Amino acid sequence: MDQNSARQMFENGAFLVVLDAPTGIEFGIDLDTWETGPLFKGLKMIPPGIHYIHYSVVNNDKQAGIQSGFLHSFVSKEVVVRRWCAETEQLYPSDHVSAEDVERIRMGIRDLDKGLGAYPLGSGPNDSYARWQKLTGYITPAMLAQLLPPNGEFSSATGSVYEDEEMEEAQKALHHATAEPPAALLDTTDRFNFTHSDIRRSFPANAPPEDIRKYSRDKSWLLKTLLSSRWHDNPQDLLGELQLAFVIIFVGQNFSGLEHWKFLMHLTLCCAEALEDRVLVSRLFVPLVRVLCVQLAECPQEFAASVLEQDNFIAVVLETLVLNVYECSADEMRTIMEKEIGGLRKLLEERFSWTLATGRQLQADADAEDGEYAPQVIHLD
Structure with missing residues (x-):
């Protein structure tokens, strides 16, 4: 992606900020997954639409545990903030983050840029975003609110x-x-x-x-x-x-x-x-x-x-x-x-x-x- 396109996606895409983000867990969005590093603060340049944020804690044998996550309908320029709880090994929803913290993060989002992983946008019909769109094209925000548990969150055990x-x-x-x-x-x-x-x-x-x-x-x-x-x-x-x-x-x-x-x-x-x-x-x-x-x-x-x-x-x-x-x-x-x-x-x-x-x-x-x-x-x- 060229610099102009990247700048436009940064300006118009959505953000997921993870407070107290852990190191060494599997963390992903839609069809892509990575291992978090020490600088990880969340994701940027998320295209507007429905996306699935998911994560799994990895044990000492490099085996991932139960997968948890949430489906959310992101809108342009939205900043979604979640807080990691080390005790429960879960991402706490936005009601565990104060409005003041959310606003502070929103105003200083550029300061977090180096710690935000970019959404994996490709250019071909077989890139992960194009495939994700084909898999979810009929799902609506109202459907998520009606059919999913509160906040769109579920795990492998729900x-x-x-x-x-x-x-x-x-x-x-x-x-x-x-x-x-x-x-x-x-x-x-x-x-x-x-x-x-x-x-x-x-x-x-x-x-x-x-x-x-x-x-x-x-x-x-x-x-x-x-x-x-x-x-x-x-x-x-x-x-x-x-x-x-x-x-x-x-x-x-x-x-x-x-x-x-x-x-x-x-x-x-x-x-x-x-x-x-x-x-x-x-x-x-x-x-x-x-x-x-x-x-x-x-x-x-x-x-x-x-x-x-x-x-x-x-x-x-x-x-x-x-x-x-x-x-x-x-x-x-x-x-x-x-x-x-x-x-x-x-x-x-x-x-x-x-x-x-x-x-x-x-x-x-x-x-x-x-x-x-x-x-x-x-x-x-």
């Missing part, structure tokens, strides 16, 4: 509504078995407040048997219901949650995001009826496949194999999408989606050596299962 539900079920079972009152849940302030619904009950209440059968497999009714009630008929909010869940898994190293990512994938990719809706195809399904391509392109093979392929999940939902598109009666929508799936198929083959079957192949397999290999029903007199 839980979610999914774990809370499991705990509630376990406590109910214990209560029925022992007649003891259920214990109180953990502090729910340290939880991701994900939008959630029972994916198995994807049909209307009091639905006739034929609708129960149809919408148990086709998630279109549940998708449209949640788009209206949870996302205010704005598919971009759903896409933002999908991106946020992935960032929490992939960059935040917190697997509470995995169940929500899988829920949203199941909810959207297992729709048949909704694929005939021109608005949903253009505003949801096409960008969703592109978001998925960006996410998979970031994944090392071992991450995809150990995390995203768990229980063969990706193969099942992608094959469901391919077959639904193949069977779609709306020719224009089918053509649009087959083009997007073609790009996804190429990525899977080149990056992971995965072969995503065509709709014709999947239909032939389905017909075979319904034919001579179909389960036989035996009536016992």
Whole structure:
């Protein structure tokens, strides 16, 4: 970066100042991580937008501990001040720093220049900032306030509504078995407040048997219901949650995001009826496949194999999408989606050596299962 560009970024970018910054910890922003030195005071030239600040304490064996951090929507020229607590090994939020200290730092920000690391801005489409923007383009500040714990902070150990539900079920079972009152849940302030619904009950209440059968497999009714009630008929909010869940898994190293990512994938990719809706195809399904391509392109093979392929999940939902598109009666929508799936198929083959079957192949397999290999029903007199 030339001097004029650097000067402009210093003037217009945001700053993160870390008081009492420690030496020798892993500290990073977005997709980049460094080891702090004795002069480290924070970061400068942060582009306006949503960024993830993260850090881990390193032990004597050079092994990093639990990762902690926070997501924050930085604005131009903003100065965010955090204080390091040596006792808890955490960055304390801004309410632990006086307004007088913040103003003093703001006025003297140039005096800290030598101790502020520059945000790693590159110039190519594959530099870390460009990749970060693609990973987070649908996430909004309102989403961070709604779905994250206070101050946007979380660690590798932060839980979610999914774990809370499991705990509630376990406590109910214990209560029925022992007649003891259920214990109180953990502090729910340290939880991701994900939008959630029972994916198995994807049909209307009091639905006739034929609708129960149809919408148990086709998630279109549940998708449209949640788009209206949870996302205010704005598919971009759903896409933002999908991106946020992935960032929490992939960059935040917190697997509470995995169940929500899988829920949203199941909810959207297992729709048949909704694929005939021109608005949903253009505003949801096409960008969703592109978001998925960006996410998979970031994944090392071992991450995809150990995390995203768990229980063969990706193969099942992608094959469901391919077959639904193949069977779609709306020719224009089918053509649009087959083009997007073609790009996804190429990525899977080149990056992971995965072969995503065509709709014709999947239909032939389905017909075979319904034919001579179909389960036989035996009536016992």
